[in-house]
Amino acid sequence: MKDFSLLKEMVGIHAPSGNEGAMTKFLLDYIEKNKKNWKVQPEIFSGDGFQDCIILKFGNPRTAIFAHTDSIGFTVKYGKELIKVGGPVTEDGFKLCGTDSKGYFETELVVLENEDEPTKYEYLLDREIDRGTDLSFLPNWREDERFIQSCYMDNRLGVWTALQVAETLENGVICFSTYEEHRGGSVGFLGKYIYENWSVKQALISDITWVTEGILHDKGVAISIRDSGIPRKSYVDRIRSLAKESGIAYQLEVESAGGSDGNQLQASPYPFDWCFIGAPEDHVHTPNEKVHKNDIAAMVDLYVYLMKHL
Amino acid sequence: MKDFSLLKEMVGIHAPSGNEGAMTKFLLDYIEKNKKNWKVQPEIFSGDGFQDCIILKFGNPRTAIFAHTDSIGFTVKYGKELIKVGGPVTEDGFKLCGTDSKGYFETELVVLENEDEPTKYEYLLDREIDRGTDLSFLPNWREDERFIQSCYMDNRLGVWTALQVAETLENGVICFSTYEEHRGGSVGFLGKYIYENWSVKQALISDITWVTEGILHDKGVAISIRDSGIPRKSYVDRIRSLAKESGIAYQLEVESAGGSDGNQLQASPYPFDWCFIGAPEDHVHTPNEKVHKNDIAAMVDLYVYLMKHL
Amino acid sequence: MKDFSLLKEMVGIHAPSGNEGAMTKFLLDYIEKNKKNWKVQPEIFSGDGFQDCIILKFGNPRTAIFAHTDSIGFTVKYGKELIKVGGPVTEDGFKLCGTDSKGYFETELVVLENEDEPTKYEYLLDREIDRGTDLSFLPNWREDERFIQSCYMDNRLGVWTALQVAETLENGVICFSTYEEHRGGSVGFLGKYIYENWSVKQALISDITWVTEGILHDKGVAISIRDSGIPRKSYVDRIRSLAKESGIAYQLEVESAGGSDGNQLQASPYPFDWCFIGAPEDHVHTPNEKVHKNDIAAMVDLYVYLMKHL
Numbered sequence: 001m002k003d004f005s006l007l008k009e010m011v012g013i014h015a016p017s018g019n020e021g022a023m024t025k026f027l028l029d030y031i032e033k034n035k036k037n038w039k040v041q042p043e044i045f046s047g048d049g050f051q052d053c054i055i056l057k058f059g060n061p062r063t064a065i066f067a068h069t070d071s072i073g074f075t076v077k078y079g080k081e082l083i084k085v086g087g088p089v090t091e092d093g094f095k096l097c098g099t100d101s102k103g104y105f106e107t108e109l110v111v112l113e114n115e116d117e118p119t120k121y122e123y124l125l126d127r128e129i130d131r132g133t134d135l136s137f138l139p140n141w142r143e144d145e146r147f148i149q150s151c152y153m154d155n156r157l158g159v160w161t162a163l164q165v166a167e168t169l170e171n172g173v174i175c176f177s178t179y180e181e182h183r184g185g186s187v188g189f190l191g192k193y194i195y196e197n198w199s200v201k202q203a204l205i206s207d208i209t210w211v212t213e214g215i216l217h218d219k220g221v222a223i224s225i226r227d228s229g230i231p232r233k234s235y236v237d238r239i240r241s242l243a244k245e246s247g248i249a250y251q252l253e254v255e256s257a258g259g260s261d262g263n264q265l266q267a268s269p270y271p272f273d274w275c276f277i278g279a280p281e282d283h284v285h286t287p288n289e290k291v292h293k294n295d296i297a298a299m300v301d302l303y304v305y306l307m308k309h310l
Numbered sequence: 311m312k313d314f315s316l317l318k319e320m321v322g323i324h325a326p327s328g329n330e331g332a333m334t335k336f337l338l339d340y341i342e343k344n345k346k347n348w349k350v351q352p353e354i355f356s357g358d359g360f361q362d363c364i365i366l367k368f369g370n371p372r373t374a375i376f377a378h379t380d381s382i383g384f385t386v387k388y389g390k391e392l393i394k395v396g397g398p399v400t401e402d403g404f405k406l407c408g409t410d411s412k413g414y415f416e417t418e419l420v421v422l423e424n425e426d427e428p429t430k431y432e433y434l435l436d437r438e439i440d441r442g443t444d445l446s447f448l449p450n451w452r453e454d455e456r457f458i459q460s461c462y463m464d465n466r467l468g469v470w471t472a473l474q475v476a477e478t479l480e481n482g483v484i485c486f487s488t489y490e491e492h493r494g495g496s497v498g499f500l501g502k503y504i505y506e507n508w509s510v511k512q513a514l515i516s517d518i519t520w521v522t523e524g525i526l527h528d529k530g531v532a533i534s535i536r537d538s539g540i541p542r543k544s545y546v547d548r549i550r551s552l553a554k555e556s557g558i559a560y561q562l563e564v565e566s567a568g569g570s571d572g573n574q575l576q577a578s579p580y581p582f583d584w585c586f587i588g589a590p591e592d593h594v595h596t597p598n599e600k601v602h603k604n605d606i607a608a609m610v611d612l613y614v615y616l617m618k619h620l
Numbered sequence: 621m622k623d624f625s626l627l628k629e630m631v632g633i634h635a636p637s638g639n640e641g642a643m644t645k646f647l648l649d650y651i652e653k654n655k656k657n658w659k660v661q662p663e664i665f666s667g668d669g670f671q672d673c674i675i676l677k678f679g680n681p682r683t684a685i686f687a688h689t690d691s692i693g694f695t696v697k698y699g700k701e702l703i704k705v706g707g708p709v710t711e712d713g714f715k716l717c718g719t720d721s722k723g724y725f726e727t728e729l730v731v732l733e734n735e736d737e738p739t740k741y742e743y744l745l746d747r748e749i750d751r752g753t754d755l756s757f758l759p760n761w762r763e764d765e766r767f768i769q770s771c772y773m774d775n776r777l778g779v780w781t782a783l784q785v786a787e788t789l790e791n792g793v794i795c796f797s798t799y800e801e802h803r804g805g806s807v808g809f810l811g812k813y814i815y816e817n818w819s820v821k822q823a824l825i826s827d828i829t830w831v832t833e834g835i836l837h838d839k840g841v842a843i844s845i846r847d848s849g850i851p852r853k854s855y856v857d858r859i860r861s862l863a864k865e866s867g868i869a870y871q872l873e874v875e876s877a878g879g880s881d882g883n884q885l886q887a888s889p890y891p892f893d894w895c896f897i898g899a900p901e902d903h904v905h906t907p908n909e910k911v912h913k914n915d916i917a918a919m920v921d922l923y924v925y926l927m928k929h930l
Contacts, residue, residue: 078834188889214388225442269498524698535752579808
């Protein structure tokens, strides 16, 4: 059984869209400490000109993994009001946390439904939180033999997967992106960098998807044929053919909604092919995102296989 | 009377957004066979780095025609459910076709309206279609002395027009784009290529528009002053002035909705001017798109004139 | 007390999105006449390849001010119908003006509410206006000791502020952008130009925001922590820290809606940091936009300070 302590640590890091610095620092530290055990030493690009993103370049890359490091959350508006960062599910009593000028705090979400007005959100706390402070779900790791349940499996699990792949990766790029949950904004310059410098134009989106009527727990990693965006059929067909050849468990997703860093690559002025590949979860965008361990294993295995053969 | 056999052939090619490969192959074959009869031999750019797009470069270009090769359609979701590719009109009984691992099939659309839920769509067929298969309208060409009626006049007619212009074009670019019907995604890199290599930043969008209270059959090709996007007035004014000078029949369109590859150029980081110019149709985005032959003739004539004088 | 005659002149210039030429000409004339009195002579970029935008480059720039020159308005559709340019508030009787082939006209807005259909808009005039003509609010300057009230404070005041800053600016860029009110489209190539040529990737959005429950008149210039877009926290934190140090009056804005050229920079393939900083107004997007003079003074002062120290 895999050890998930690294993943457990990462789901507890506060990094709502626009404020990913803590994840960036964590990842740079992790990479620095662990890369000596990796098969190939990557070049590391970060800092000035990369905002809070990181690019790892291994050998002679053909394909890039994109894994977003940001999470959904909330921002303190005026008074006790909260507004959304990305699209969190909003349920009365969800536990939240953050840090402002007065220090760390834990609080909970209050949902105020009004008949004639849009629903409002507030926090419940005996002190006022600084205007503009961002909040995230309170970490709440639950693990048994079959499942992991926690906030922010989306997308710390996608990041974690990329880090597992890094251990043996010989040729490829890993991009840790930001802002995926809230309108995007970093994939454009990441795509530009890897396309212009290394002619990389094949992308795999390492992210977490939905358990639905067509996508079930323990049926393997999901390869998405489409969501709100449609990847190029010829590229997805190559991936499906490799997945079949690999013998790794996978299932085919077809959705009309939802999106990913793939849509951002599609909108960029670079000719990227992209495909979303990720384990499914239920209780999406709540503190209770639940993923089957077998699907996690399949996700890692398929990424390792595809980065070799695509 | 013009011969429309080429157009008839093209409306029957299966090429929903993301799966334009068959159109690309058809066009490359057509260009290869016919270019010897063209006034100027174009350079042809396609394949690696162009996805399923094609760029034709004639002489010293100042202006580019953009014609999208993709069409609306449907994707098979789970079970018998269909979801949309782009924005097809959905009417019970519309005939559809496609090909999956079991071969070619014809089917029809079933519209399931529920009181409290969003409308759902299914296919009616005695066998199951592979998950993720894309469907298009069944070809159904109808032609008389005045009108052509068929699925996919939008935008095989825009493509066909560009091919007519190619016959005598001396200086100019023709871009066959993809993904126009579904969120776009190729115009960015096409625009980048022609701007960076040949400083081309004037664009004409060869596409089909709507018969409305202000735009009528047999009143000439429509020059669009705006739709959801607003092209630069100074550029549209130059086009209107040339159109007037040409003596070719045209009408002025003003809409608040709808969009085209023009919006994609507008959103790109290149300073493109663009204007939508196309014949109007009624029964938009159905299998019954109907265009007047005189408007088609005016469309071709105006493109020929503008590519010379703009 | 500042003299606002320049601002008064600018709010009267007709420049709906897509038709900013008159503002561009006015600005180029103004800059030509006045730059001799500026501390540093800027390089001026405009014309071919810049559409109706202008870039001013002073010294060795680190930071760029973006101020959009376009305004909201209306376009004449078919018959007497009007459609929106950007998002104007629509109130029966609002005075409008424009120019078509028959010359200058003044008219007013008629709002036609129907029970089962979307609201329609018409103009009230004893002659027909040419199809496609764009209309703007009739200039209506009102000024007292404390307030200025007029159409188009958004964003002639942002432009005016940039021109005040220009007088003493030693190092920096000023971008006069277009299309901000209607889907954007020029910030991409402006950002590309200043990033590629001078490595500028810090931006300040000089625009006007909303008086709300959290943002009040005469409480200083608003620094926006977020609107529909979320700027990077580390960048906003640096700005807040400088603002505090400056002693200039400011207030912190947190909104879930609204957007600016900042969102366009965010969507571009360049790693821009951006922050919206502007005086608040009430009666947003009406002919009666009202701003406190003290907030205008604070806006200018803060821009001067930030362009020196950021």
